[in-house]
Amino acid sequence: MDSPIHTANGRPLGAMEQLFWSWDQHCPNHFVLAAEIDTRFSLEQWRQALDSLQVRNPLLGARIVDVASGGARFVPEPELMLPIRIATLGELSWQVEAGRELLEPFDTQTGPLCRLTLLENDQCTIILFIAHHAPLDGMGATRLLDELIQLVCGKSLPPKPAVQAPELMLIDERRLLPTPTLPTNEDFTNLRMITDKPPHLETLTIEAEMTRQLVARCRDEGTTMHGLITAAVLVAGRSLHKEWCERPVRVATPVNIRGLDPSFEDAMGVFMIPARTIEESPQNTQIWPMATALRHELLPYVGREGGLIGLNLLSSVVEPSLSNEGALNLLTSVLPWDLVVTNLGRISFKGEHSAKRVQALWGPMVSSGLSGEQVIGVATLNDVLQLSYTTYQPISGLLTAVEQALKQSLAV
Known part of the structure; x- marks a missing residue:
């Protein structure tokens, strides 16, 4: 493109x-x-x-x-x-x-x-x-x-x-970097059945004091809040969901690339690349080593070079002539995932009215349509961590178990 x-x-x-x-x-x-x-x-x-x-x-x-x-x-x-x-x-x-x-x-x-x-x-x-x-x-x-x-x-x-x-704004710089190839993938995920039933949607609030403790501990452990939250969801999910205990769990992370150009900062459009990691060890319940490993697995996707190479990959597989069926094949057989953790990070509103008026923020709440998909939205405002959970096939008690995993992470 x-x-x-x-x-x-x-x-x-x-x-x-x-x-x-x-x-x-x-x-x-x-x-x-x-x-x-x-x-x-x-x-x-x-x-x-x-x-x-x-x-x-x-x-x-x-x-x-x-x-x-x-x-x-x-x-x-x-x-x-x-x-x-x-x-x-x-x-x-x-x-x-x-x-x-x-x-x-x-x-x-x-x-x-x-x-x-x-x-x-x-x-x-x-x-x-x-x-x-x-x-x-x-x-x-x-x-x-x-x-x-x-x-x-x-x-x-x-x-x-x-x-x-x-990818069009940065085309000259992208041409100086390699274009990776998509890995062959034997995984496959069906689309969920379309019904008139809304998704299961619930939220969890981690108050400011605990959030600050988690941030400080992440710094000490050499990882990120994103890595910790993802690890907590994996630990919680495997304690409740048999299927996640029997095979690797495929995790998708949208990586923000708005920092690649000043004009992207407030622009409309999609300024992210998808990163997919795989948690291979069903028996792994040690949250801090897992959080650190997840951070390292995402490193190739972050930073300027990682963002540009990610755009090269997207541009190589998505041509204007790509059919809807071809796009669907990418979703279900090349890039399928079980868990999405989409993290807005620490929100800082530019407008004084917004900074004063907004008391809480949740999301994004979304579903790609993959069967069995679990989506965790993450937003931190005024040091309060808000998690939202969206799915059409809920894992009962997941957010409660995530909260417990986060509390236990401070005790080890």
Whole structure:
């Protein structure tokens, strides 16, 4: 996908964006980000803010057009209004509402590619920011949430310049580095059956004091919070799920590459590469050695060279002519996974209104459609660690066991 075409009428989908678009046509894989703010605003205020957000980020109101000669591209439609739904918080939990949103697909042929659900009571508002995965990743969604709250609080923000997909922006530098080949893979994972039942969705809060203790211990052990959380999920899952005890567990980690270029920082688009590691030892229950090993396994994917080589690999396997069936084959037989740990890291809002108003953040909540997939979303705000668990085939008691594993990690 190395033909840089970019006009005011939209832009081509990048490699990862095309995969998300193709996979979504087999099984919806849009995502939800949830945030709690300490106040309420009128529908008119939200409408004005969302309209302004769309002007600033035109891809929110885009549709996706499949152009036979050049592949799929985003085409902004300024007249499209992003939907807003308001409901009362308390009649149903926000987790139930988020699960319902994950059942409701986007029509990419007509657009738009984002919507907003607001759950209100007298004390607070839960914002459910729902986005198709082709024009946006989880880190990008946190940036848009920051902008939305600034706008609804009355701040004016200018339009942002459009940014191409990362592999096109960095094409000259990428050409200086090798392109790896995909490993042959005998694994295979079916897609889950599509039903009208929403996914299982639950959350876990690790309070600030314990989170700070975990961060300090990770530093002492030479690992990361991501490595520790992934290890805790593996230890917990193997204590509860027989299948994970009988074979290696395939773990997917979205790796943020927004640091490769300053223009990526606040841009709409998918600025991540998928990393897959395999936990081979079902008997391994030592959390700190596992966390350290997981960190080292991810090192080839991080940093500038790792990100560029990852983009080379994506560009080599995802051509504009890639069929939906070819994309599905990549998901089910080349890159299948059992567990996704998608970590937004330590969130720092740029806007003073966002930093003041946002009390908690959860997500991303998402499902790729693979059978048996377990997805853990991770977000840390004000030193409070929030885990979200999304799956259509839940492992009963998983988050409780994860919390116990994290507590025990501080005792060894």
